Amino acid sequence: MMKKESSGERIRARRKALQLTQQALAKIIGVSHVAVSQWEKEETVPRGENLLRLAQWLQCTAAWIIDGDGEVFATHAKAAPVAAVPLISLAQASAWLSEERLLLKQQAAHFLYSESQLSDGALAVTIDDQAMQPDYRPGDKVIFDPDVQPQPGDVVLALVDGVARVRIYRLQTQQQDEQIFTLRALNDDFPQLHSADSALEIIGTLMELRRYRSG
Incomplete structure (x- = not known):
């Protein structure tokens, strides 16, 4: 049985696909780069406003980040890569x-x-x-x-x-x-x-x- 990708792995994969460093992603969300590192290592989980902003800038849905459920991309927005x-x-x-x-x-x-x-x-x-x-x-x-x-x-x-x-x-x-x-x-x-x-x-x-x- 194939191992399901973790939320941290999904965050890292989207960030790299958009060619963003942890530091750059942290700045546009408004958190420390340590926070992004902790999300990717699954030491913590993004919540509330941080989760919504993370989904916005990674151009995906919040549900996909947390659970891997549903479509990767939000159907209401197809923003250009930042x-x-x-x-x-x-x-x-x-x-x-x-x-x-x-x-x-x-x-x-x-x-x-x-x-x-x-x-x-x-x-x-x-x-x-x-x-x-x-x-x-x-x-x-x-x-x-x-x-x-x-x-x-x-x-x-x-x-x-x-x-x-x-x-x-x-x-x-x-x-x-x-x-x-x-x-x-x-x-x-x-x-x-x-x-x-x-x-x-x-x-x-x-x-x-x-x-x-x-x-």
Whole structure:
């Protein structure tokens, strides 16, 4: 007789299917990551509002979580998978294309949650200068995806001589396997950058802009 999957195993399976870490799931539910770990180990059981929020974010029914009964998915809602995108500093983003990416994701203390189709490598940063004004302001949070190839006019996160910067991409020419491109700011006080003159590397293409009211 096949062993019935436990509630903790169901929670873990749904969380992993949605590519959420225990920490990310805990943040959006409003509990500690220890609580999520205890649910998955079946040391405790989610109840009340926590159970309802867990079912909502795992996109399944509360009854299925607890007992494995009925349909997995709630029939009244077919929400898109929610991606937890690590929000990191621009200094950390400078290492995003290196082997440090996994460590940076694991160490991230803050996340932006998105229903966009994003790759596992998506990241979010906070704009910290005036270069992209007036369209992008200091304090704006922006999500980039390294797996999306930029098109001329797209906003990108790029390495500029080892420093992560948000700029507008413009392809100049393709020379064999090398792309010659420029990066420009919206603010004319900032110089245009050319890949033939500076060490430029695209980290990711802009997917979302988040602006929050201050005060």
